[in-house]
Amino acid sequence: MRVEPLIPDTAPAQPANPSDAGAFAKMLDGLGAVFDGASSAEDAFASGHGDLQSAIYERARADVALSVAAAAAQRAAQAVQSLLNMQI
Helix, strand or coil: CCCCCCCCCCCCCCCCCHHHHHHHHHHHHHHHHHHHHHHHHHHHHHHCCCCHHHHHHHHHHHHHHHHHHHHHHHHHHHHHHHHHHCCC
């Protein structure tokens, strides 16, 4: 196992991967899929084709995903605000 030192004041040795640009869009698509699954489970229960347990489970998954996304967005906003407040 090779240990590389962490040097925070230098730029990364490798350029950013252009495919990483769509990572945020993929994350939003995944979040939307979780909400779609919760909505369809609730609709299935309401129409009598699904059970209450799966509707509650899918809604809980969607609530957790939303909480994690909101916390990540708040952390990112705080990081950007810290960078903007730095005096050069």
